[in-house]
Amino acid sequence: MRRWLAMAEQTLANHSDRLNAINIYPVADADTGTNLYQTIRAAAQAVADLEPADVGVTMAVAGRAAMEQARGNSGTLLSVSLVAMAEPLAGARRLSGPLLSAALQRAQLRAWSALSEPMPGTMLSVLEAAAVGAGSVEGAQSGDESNQALAETIDQAVCAARAAVILTESQLEVLSEAHVVDAGAVGLLLILDCLRSAIVGEPLQEDLMDGLSGYKVQDPNIALSMPEQEGVEVMCSITLTPLAAAGLRMELDAMGDSVIMSAVSEEADETGAYPWRIHVHVPTAAVALDAIQAVGDPSNVSISALSAHADEDAHELL
Structure with a gap:
């Protein structure tokens, strides 16, 4: 868990500018990347030197720190997810496929309920897809606590999350018109791939961002071209x-x-x-x-x- 959050902090730092550039929903304030980075940074720092009793304690400490320092819609929903993930993990000495599936399921339910007007085509859709993907793995359903089942569970979660990110462009009119995917959705995908990397001991997937509309380095900063927001x-x-x-x-x-x-x-x-x-x-x-x-x-x-x-x-x- 500590390796995951530390990696997510560094990864979001590297991607924050590009995430900001495609941040046009719910408002084009060009700060989703910054907000996600600052929120996950609070979580990572809170547990960096922690020697917890179990996985649930680690996640609870990280989630609470993230919640207190959350920035923006995306950061708030991320922190809500981290707090929710901690609940099924309480008392667990190690992560397993069934526990990860339960944690993602709890996270997506809590995140959807936290918003007064939740919308598909956002990081909510990606979190839901990740939970469904994780839950589809036989090992996660049967209670298999092996490392192989855990690896299969996170693989399916990330695969389903990426497919959901691609769909965001067609789910929200403002994204379709701008030909971009949702910034918060991409940020969550990166965070999930960091979890995959920490679990399986492999680098982040180099092709994860390939084909995501508006996400190439040479793509324009869409957020800055949108009408100025009030409020x-x-x-x-x-x-x-x-x-x-x-x-x-x-x-x-x-x-x-x-x-x-x-x-x-x-x-x-x-x-x-x-x-x-x-x-x-x-x-x-x-x-x-x-x-x-x-x-x-x-x-x-x-x-x-x-x-x-x-x-x-x-x-x-x-």
């Missing part, structure tokens, strides 16, 4: 009861879009409240912050302009 992205952490969280989600849905809410852990405090990570796109930060502060005390607040043309310092941490 801001607001992210924060907050502790709420499930009922209060549901009410806040409804308010955020009414005032903005790209609403993502997910519990950071399944451990409630003495009042029955859970820690949540919130993400929303709104016309102004004030409208979201007013609604959030009305129900709790937010922390780790992040505000970013939704524009590929925004200055580097347009991102604020409060």
